Amino acid sequence: MQNNEITKENINQLVVTFYTKVLKNEKISPFFIEKLGSDMKSEIWQKHIKILTDFWYTISFGHGDYNGSPFAPHMQISGLDRESFETWIKLFFETLDKLYTENIAAKFKERASIIASNFMRNLRI
Numbered sequence: 001m002q003n004n005e006i007t008k009e010n011i012n013q014l015v016v017t018f019y020t021k022v023l024k025n026e027k028i029s030p031f032f033i034e035k036l037g038s039d040m041k042s043e044i045w046q047k048h049i050k051i052l053t054d055f056w057y058t059i060s061f062g063h064g065d066y067n068g069s070p071f072a073p074h075m076q077i078s079g080l081d082r083e084s085f086e087t088w089i090k091l092f093f094e095t096l097d098k099l100y101t102e103n104i105a106a107k108f109k110e111r112a113s114i115i116a117s118n119f120m121r122n123l124r125i
């Protein structure tokens with residue numbers, strides 16, 4: 001069923017569903033496996049999922065538990081190119097379309113596109 005409101009629970013579902021897709025994608029899974037391994041049940045992945053749930057909650061509501069630097073870890077990832085970001089966006093959008101009604105999905109898409117563009121600009125790719 002598509003959610004027509006945003007809650008912490010459905011953001012967690014968004015994040016878990018998205019990374020399940022990411023780990024099956026041959027273009028971008030290697031970046032995640034190198035840093036976090038391939039087992040989403042591991043402690044390091046559970047931590048990552050919690051960080052990303054807090055990240056999207058804080059973006060959605062303007063307050064929340066995320067107070068990190070979202071761009072910083074991406075500077076340590078070598079080999080990131082525009083095609084990787086296009087794949088990231090494609091998988092994120094597919095997940096949003098599955099889990100949220102159109103208006104809510106559109107808001108997440110807008111935010112994600114802006115952040116991805118900023119990351120690419122900062123990475124000079």
Ligand code: HEM
Binds near residue numbers: 035051
């Ligand atoms: C191809 C594109 C991307 C790849 C391969 C990628 C990969 C990663 C990896 C491996 C980490 C974990 C780093 C670590 O813990 O050492 C990470 C963290 C993170 N990523 Fe990405 N990422 C991508 C794009 C994005 C985009 C577009 C966003 C936001 C819209 C995003 C948001 C985040 C956030 C919030 C964190 C956690 C930062 C923190 O620790 O505070 N990423 N990413």
